[in-house]
Amino acid sequence: MVHLLYVATLLFWTLQNNEGKLHNVTCPELNLCACAVRPSGLDVRCKGVGNVEAIPEELSKLRGQLVSGVQIVNTELRTISAFYFETMTIAKLLVQHCSLESMDDKAFSGMGPMRLLDLSDNNLTTIPSALRALPSLSKLRLSGNKITVLDLGLAHLSASLSQLFMDRNLIERIDENAFRNFTRLSLVDLTTNKIRAIPRSLFRDMHTLDVIRLKDNHIEDANPVLKLRTVRVLYLSKNNITSVAGLPSPTSSSLRVLFLDRNPIARISAVLYYNLEKLSVQECDVASLGVYAFADCAHLTELTLSRNRISFIPGTAFHKESPLKQLVATDNSISTLEGTFNATRRLQIINLSFNKIRDITNAFATLKELKTLNLNGNLMEFVADMTFGTNGNLKNLDLARNKIKGLGKHAFHGLVNLDKLLLDGNRLLVLNGSLSFMPRLRHLFIEHNQLTTIEESDFLSTPQLRFIRANGNNISDVRGAFIHLKHLKSIQLEDNRLQHVHRLSFFSSLASLEVIALKGNPLFCDCQSTWLLSIVNNGTPVRNPKCTSPARLHGLTFLNVSEDMLRESPEDCDSRCSCTCQPDKQYGKSTYVRCSNASLSATPKTFPSDSRLIDLSGNNLRTLDGTLIDTVPHVETLLLSRNSLSTLSAIDVPKSLKRLDLRNNRFTRFPTDAVIKLNLTALWLSGNKWICDCESYDFKLWTQSNELVIKDAAFTICAEGSNPHLYGKPLVTVELRDFCLLETSKIIFTVPVFVLLIIILSAAMIYLKRERQIKVWLFSRGLLCAQDNDVDKDKLFDVFLSFSSKDFDWAYANLIPRLEHEGFRVCTYDRNFKGGFLLQDIIQEAVSCSCRTLLLLTRNFVESDWCRWEFRVVHRNALHERINRLVVVVTEDIPDNVDKELLAYMRATSYLRWGERHFWDKLKYSLPRRDGRRRTSTLPPDSMPLSIIPSGLIPHVST
The missing domain is CATH 3.40.50.10140 (Toll/interleukin-1 receptor homology (TIR) domain)
Structure with a gap:
């Protein structure tokens, strides 16, 4: 009663003074310790003090101050003498790692009330008697000492102590009256001791006890704690318990959480704790489960059975209306899931990684609330269509490190909310369009498979995809694969067989792209990679791959190559010309050959085979000798302006030609043969002395049907001809009849007669060949x-x-x-x-x-x-x-x-x-x-x- 009155008086005084003086609290001048002002008072820390005799004098400066905490650590304070903290009020006192061996019985005499005392990691062998001076202590830490017996040394704290930590000691024996009459104790931690037996009456009449930690001891019989009706959380891992028992009246138990990890439990027959919510039986060498192992656990929501030898979990093992939300059974020998989830329809998290599961078809059909599924490290080879058809709430799916060779096209149908999919470490050759049913997928892991290509259709229906890891495959082609991925942030393609990664393969804007990893690929460093340099300059890393080709850039790191070096294309380029590489719009490249103003009198004999534009303007060419047809059969643009050409035939230029520039040459006759046989889209003709007469009639006919092809038609002038009225007129303004009227009249008369004769002869031939059929047809219709x-x-x-x-x-x-x-x-x-x-x-x-x-x-x-x-x-x-x-x-x-x-x-x-x-x-x-x-x-x-x-x-x- 006296103690309670003292505490109440002190608290009242503290509160009264705290309201008026807290704002004026300042740290005294300390030489050995550090001081800081906290909202709750002064916080003093004395670390590594060499002169331990000076500590009492240092602490005496705190008398009369509002001290929230004092910490003495890493100091050789082997003993605490009497009245060490006299007249001081310290809410929290921590003496840690100080090699403390003993304390005077009056070490804490004269102190104000204390809430927390931490004497962890010292060399105490018994519970200090000095604790009798701290009747208001609510939290006591004696962890990491050398105490061997838990006796009656704490009896004087029965009315105040709420939490006791005596883990990491050498306790072998516990007095059965050690906690008698403790009315507030809610947590006892005796982890990592040498306890073999628990007195049956140790915790009797303790209605407030909520958590008991007895992990890492030598307990064989856990009944004294398993039968407690008030304990909610019980840690019994790493002991010698061989069986899991229950209560005769399971509904009377308050036990909610039970840890039995690392005990020699070979079989779980029946767990009878009706109110149990969380059970962990890991690394216990459990080989089998009873048919009704957890059937009486009507409130079980979390079950962990990892690192055992379980081969099958029967569906009857769970309560018929099981509320189970999480099941973890990794590192077992489970080979089938048939019927396992018949009664666990509320499961949200399943982790069955590192088992021996081969088939999961229809395994999860009843789990509509499932959100996370981990099947990493099993033996599956194929994922069939509609395997997850009813798992619309699934957000995370891990199928990594199996032996999956194939995916059904509809394997992931129904996963409309999936966020993360892991398929890495399998044997996939193709994705088979299986990703088309996951509109919210953001993370995809497909690294270390055997994929050879990634196609546009693979990601056509995954607009939210942000992170792709595809390292360590055999991918050689990703053309167009990422074109629909607007939000793509990271794409990792390291250690594949990619020679090119084209800009056209990505969304039109690269604002979201943060990482593109290409290290370990045999990159062909040419103009098709210039866009990678651009995004590097904008801050997007590419993990600095090396160039493998062409030979002149072999071995250079990509970031050490300039854009000019990438565009240069000297292979098969004539020394009088310059050849530059240009990316095209078909995931390829072409070479632009510029030989203008090079004083050429003949066409160069060598050109790059992928030449698309050849500029031979401003030279002395009189003829084309057929070199272009043999060396550049796919050229599309040919610039021949400002030369001395007078003739051009279709046999002089490749059939692939689309654009032709003939300005300012010596032409007099239009190149009718060439333009008719070529499929030109652009033609330049000005600056020549064109003759407009009857020979030009066919060319004029061609221009009428291809009027948009001649780009300088207004400047293509008739210079000579049989009709003087045409001199100086643009070709486009000349009418057909002005070229040669007589010949035109003959044509107008001759053509219809010729056509009529052809029709008559054709009709006669058809009649002679099909006379019988014609007569039959006429006869059947009454015409014969x-x-x-x-x-x-x-x-x-x-x-x-x-x-x-x-x-x-x-x-x-x-x-x-x-x-x-x-x-x-x-x-x-x-x-x-x-x-x-x-x-x-x-x-x-x-x-x-x-x-x-x-x-x-x-x-x-x-x-x-x-x-x-x-x-x-x-x-x-x-x-x-x-x-x-x-x-x-x-x-x-x-x-x-x-x-x-x-x-x-x-x-x-x-x-x-x-x-x-x-x-x-x-x-x-x-x-x-x-x-x-x-x-x-x-x-x-x-x-x-x-x-x-x-x-x-x-x-x-x-x-």
Whole structure:
């Protein structure tokens, strides 16, 4: 009671004086210590004081001052004598690393109230009795000493002490009454001691105890602390605990956080702490989990099982409505995830790195709240389509250091919020467009794969991408890859096979680009790299790669090469010319060759093969000798002004030429042949004495359809010609009729006549070649009538249908009904032949009584002797009467064993194929009709051949 009154009085005095005097607090003059004024009072630090005997006198200067803290460190203060801090009020006293071995029992006598005392890292072997003078002490640190027993030395602090730190001592024994009647103690830290057993009554009746730290001891039985009902956080890592037990009544436990790392726990059968929220069982050599290992932990949100030997985590191991948000199980032997996450639908963080997982298809389908997934260092070889289709909230995905060779095009479909993707250390050859479904992706790691190219399509749908690491691949081409990445800040392409990185491969503005790393690439240092020098000058680092080519720059660091050196292109350049490199708009380069005013009388013999512009102006050239065609077949611009050229043919210049300058030469005739055969876009002609006459007519025609090609048309003047009125006039103002009127009239008359003759001859040739088709077409449309010959006017039938009896059904189903519907009289064996006659006579009379014989050529027909005989009869009659009466219809492929005579006939004449286009039109045209009316026989029945029954006399048989 006296102590409490003393403390209250002191606090009241302190507050009263603090309000009025804090602004006037100043540090006294100290010789051994440093002093600083803090809002809470003076802060004094005595470090490395050599004269320890002078410290009490130094501290005496603080009497009567508001002192928030005194720290004595790294000073050989082996003992603290009595009344060392007499009449001083120090809120926090720290005596650290001072080799302190003992303290007088009255060392703190006469002091005001103290809140914190830190005697860490000294050589104390027992709890100092001097602490009895500090009844208000709430926080005590005795860490890093040599205390071996936790006895009753703290009993006098039972009413005030809230936190006790005795870690890093040599404690082997704890008195079971060491904490009796402690009413405010909330934290006890006994980490790194030699404790083997915990007295069962050590923490009894301690309702305020919240955190116990017993890490790194030799405890085997943790029940005395595991059964405490008030402790919320318990550290038991690095002990000798072999099993995880629970409480008979799990709901009565207050335990929220439990650390059991580095204990010899081989199996986790069941953890029965109902209210447990965080559990860590790392590096315990756990080989298996019980089927319901954590099923009773209804509030478990964080679980760590790293560095064990677990091969499978069953889905039933968790509570059926598990609130688990974080699962870390790195460095295990997990090979499959089938069913693991059936009950853990609220998971947000999963770390399963360094396991043996091969397949993750559908593994995370139920985890819609997942935000971070780490599968680093597993054995996956392929990521299938829609693997993450339901993980729309995922922000970080780590698939690095697997064996992934391929990615499904839709492997990352659904990851609309992904921010970071790690694919480094795999075996990828291509990205396969798999990045197209991550619009918010900002960080991409694809280094140390086997990629050979990065294409524009790879980043077409990742507009927010900012950081790309693609080091250590085999990339040789990145043309256009980054053109859509407006916000790109860093691109790392070190240790690849890139020879060029083009400016066209990036967004139009490089304002966001901060780093482009190209070190370790075989760079070809030419004009295509000049833009890199520009961004370096603007402050963007390129990590200073080295030039590999061309040979003249080999080995030079890129930043030591000037822009002029990059543009210079001396290879195959004539000594009288200068050759400079220019980047083009097709991810390449071209060379501009300037040989102007070099007194050349002949074209140089050597040019760079990629020359696009050649300037030969201001020389003495009289002709072009064909050198350009052989040496620079792709040149596009040729400047020949101010020379002595008088002629130019298409064979003198390459066909690739687009721009041609012929100003101020000795031309008199326009280069008609050249301009017609070349696809020019620009032509200069002024400064020549052009002759405008009939020979210039074709050139004038060309200019009318290419009026924008001649860039100096207004200054291209007619100097001579047959028409004096044209002298001095610009070519563009001269009309066609002014060149040669007579010839023009002939052309106007001759051309239409010539065209008409061509049309007539073409029509005649077409008619002769397609006469039959034309007649059939006209006949089918009623524009042509096919008349019977007079010799056939008394024939009984229009057509005799010859077919094999095996084709009976087909003939009656497909041919006969349609023919008779069209009005033809059809003769067949079964309907029109009388019985009792020889078959030879019947066939002869059927052929004789019919205008045409329709032969149905099938495989059955070919195999029938009578059918072949019918053909010969028809053929002989046709030869005798000189009238072709045979019509052949083929219903299938022509059989191989067709009669040679019939085959020769078919090759010599046309035959019809069943099902061909216009089949019925062609057939009707081949059969005789008389003015579109059906014929009737004029012969009386008794004068008809005996073997034939006219179709009109066929008796009707009712069924």
